[in-house]
Amino acid sequence: MIDLHQICSRLSTACGTDRLRVVQLSPHEIALDVSPQTLLPAVHTVQQEFNAAFADLFGLDQRSAQGTFQLRLLFALDEQRTWLHMLVDLDEQTPTFPSLADALPAAGWYEREVWEELGIAPLGHPALRSLRLPPDWPEGVYPHRQAFNWSQKVPTVEPHYFKLEAAPTGVVDYPLGPVRSGVVEAGHYTLRTVG
Amino acid sequence: MSLQLFYKHRGVEKRAEGLPVELLPLVAERISGTSAFAHSLAFCQALEHLAEVEVLPRTLYLRTLLAELERLYNHLGYQADLCQATGLTVAQAQFDLWKERVLRLNAAISGHRYLFGMNVPGGLRCDIAERGQQALRELVAALRPDLETLSRLLLASSSHRDRLETTGILTPQDACSYGAVGPIGRASGVNRDLRRDHPYAAYADIDFAIPTLQEGDALARVRIRLEETMQSLALIDQLLERLPGGAVRVPMQRLPPGGSALGWAESVHGECIHWICAGQDGTLQRYRVRPASFANWQVFSLAVPGHNILTDFPVIEQSFGLSFAGADC
Numbered sequence: 001m002i003d004l005h006q007i008c009s010r011l012s013t014a015c016g017t018d019r020l021r022v023v024q025l026s027p028h029e030i031a032l033d034v035s036p037q038t039l040l041p042a043v044h045t046v047q048q049e050f051n052a053a054f055a056d057l058f059g060l061d062q063r064s065a066q067g068t069f070q071l072r073l074l075f076a077l078d079e080q081r082t083w084l085h086m087l088v089d090l091d092e093q094t095p096t097f098p099s100l101a102d103a104l105p106a107a108g109w110y111e112r113e114v115w116e117e118l119g120i121a122p123l124g125h126p127a128l129r130s131l132r133l134p135p136d137w138p139e140g141v142y143p144h145r146q147a148f149n150w151s152q153k154v155p156t157v158e159p160h161y162f163k164l165e166a167a168p169t170g171v172v173d174y175p176l177g178p179v180r181s182g183v184v185e186a187g188h189y190t191l192r193t194v195g
Numbered sequence: 196m197s198l199q200l201f202y203k204h205r206g207v208e209k210r211a212e213g214l215p216v217e218l219l220p221l222v223a224e225r226i227s228g229t230s231a232f233a234h235s236l237a238f239c240q241a242l243e244h245l246a247e248v249e250v251l252p253r254t255l256y257l258r259t260l261l262a263e264l265e266r267l268y269n270h271l272g273y274q275a276d277l278c279q280a281t282g283l284t285v286a287q288a289q290f291d292l293w294k295e296r297v298l299r300l301n302a303a304i305s306g307h308r309y310l311f312g313m314n315v316p317g318g319l320r321c322d323i324a325e326r327g328q329q330a331l332r333e334l335v336a337a338l339r340p341d342l343e344t345l346s347r348l349l350l351a352s353s354s355h356r357d358r359l360e361t362t363g364i365l366t367p368q369d370a371c372s373y374g375a376v377g378p379i380g381r382a383s384g385v386n387r388d389l390r391r392d393h394p395y396a397a398y399a400d401i402d403f404a405i406p407t408l409q410e411g412d413a414l415a416r417v418r419i420r421l422e423e424t425m426q427s428l429a430l431i432d433q434l435l436e437r438l439p440g441g442a443v444r445v446p447m448q449r450l451p452p453g454g455s456a457l458g459w460a461e462s463v464h465g466e467c468i469h470w471i472c473a474g475q476d477g478t479l480q481r482y483r484v485r486p487a488s489f490a491n492w493q494v495f496s497l498a499v500p501g502h503n504i505l506t507d508f509p510v511i512e513q514s515f516g517l518s519f520a521g522a523d524c
Binding site for chain 2: 025026028029053054055056058060072074076078081083104105106108109131132133134143144148150162164174176177178184185186187188189190191192193195
């Protein structure tokens with residue numbers, strides 16, 4: 001069993017606040033509330049002091065019940081055999097949080113996903129663009145907001161494909177996919193090589 | 196290298212919202228056919244945690260057994276695909292033949308080659324009969340010496356080794372900071388495995404080793420998977436030997452409104468994590484899946500640049516053995 005008091009006091013020191021709350025959700029899960037301002041130091045502390053391995057980052061639309069969006073980070077505390085949920089409530093009018101992508105490169109794709117599918121913006125993300133949704137998906141339609149129904153029709157827009165800058169002289173771009181020989185699923189690579 | 200993925204995005208998480216609980220494992224196992232069992236297992240465990248349903252001991256052992264069978268056929272298919280990339284057609288055929296034998300055994304014991312439909316909330320759809328267990332023992336006994344010979348020949352084939360050594364290196368630093376999981380992480384020094392670190396099903400009761408290497412090249416990824424295949428055989432032997440008796444299914448309880456829970460499993464590609472939150476009517480209000488390949492595609496593009504040449508690309512791609520659909524539910 002994990003020592004909640006220890007986690008609480010270490011994180012409170014790191015975040016410069018005495019109002020952190022850690023709760024035991026189940027024998028293998030604990031949850032910690034942090035504010036958007038203390039998110040970065042809190043992530044840094046759980047990684048450095050508790051050897052937490054980043055596992056997931058996603059968001060919830062809980063505006064109808066609580067009037068907020070919630071950003072949820074999940075870390076694995078292997079030594080304690082515990083999962084740590086870090087919960088960040090975000091204002092429903094301006095749902096933003098400081099991007100973790102510099103401090104925690106693994107978070108890069110996950111932040112693009114919450115931005116695209118929930119409209120929660122990671123401020124200062126180094127490469128913020130769409131990730132999972134099709135290129136003809138309209139801006140401002142967020143499938144993970146509660147009002148969105150899985151069966152609703154979504155109008156298509158002019159597709160916005162991501163394009164690489166032109167290759168310099170003496171370098172070729174070698175496109176591969178999305179449809180390829182053999183029984184493989186669709187993926188589109190552009191390989192840049194000298195030649 | 197630039198990567199455009201997610202052609203397989205199906206909105207699985209959104210689709211699951213509001214569905215009756217008994218249909219949900221069918222949704223989860225369609226995230227990725229090659230890790231269908233791991234996904235339905237992680238998901239059923241989340242449902243069972245939330246509803247506080249205690250699963251029977253025989254179920255725990257059989258779920259572990261089926262999860263290892265899934266790992267087994269995938270790892271055998273992985274070696275076959277890599278042999279195809281390096282032009283070893285005979286070795287490819289040998290591994291494919293074994294993969295097919297495991298798939299047929301899956302069909303014989305579960306009714307589905309890819310183990311679809313076995314996990315249900317509260318247990319398993321059906322027991323594995325004594326005849327199926329005997330077939331499994333025979334398969335393991337025949338596969339083990341063959342696999343030892345094949346591994347030895349494979350790692351001694353210079354035309355195979357030359358293509359793999361120092362190819363597509365993923366450094367331990369990158370693997371760690373980008374959160375690589377599964378055999379790809381373990382080939383680059385990430386000593387983590389949910390089966391050992393957060394044991395579920397019957398993994399806490401049995402002995403197995405988690406191989407880890409530091410090199411991070413294609414050869415390391417191959418060696419990790421060869422060793423994991425041998426470990427799976429040892430696991431299956433132990434599970435069959437200690438298999439408890441009794442039923443395999445208990446009734447599922449209603450999900451407590453507003454409750455949430457986590458379920459996890461080490462799929463063949465690495466850790467898959469399912470989080471569920473129940474609504475007021477006992478269906479899901481929110482479903483979140485973090486499949487293993489989502490974590491690993493991020494690191495793939497780090498391993499391609501550098502000293503590799505264009506013809507190394509198919510080898511690097513196969514050595515990662517990533518799933519497209521598995522990244523993208």
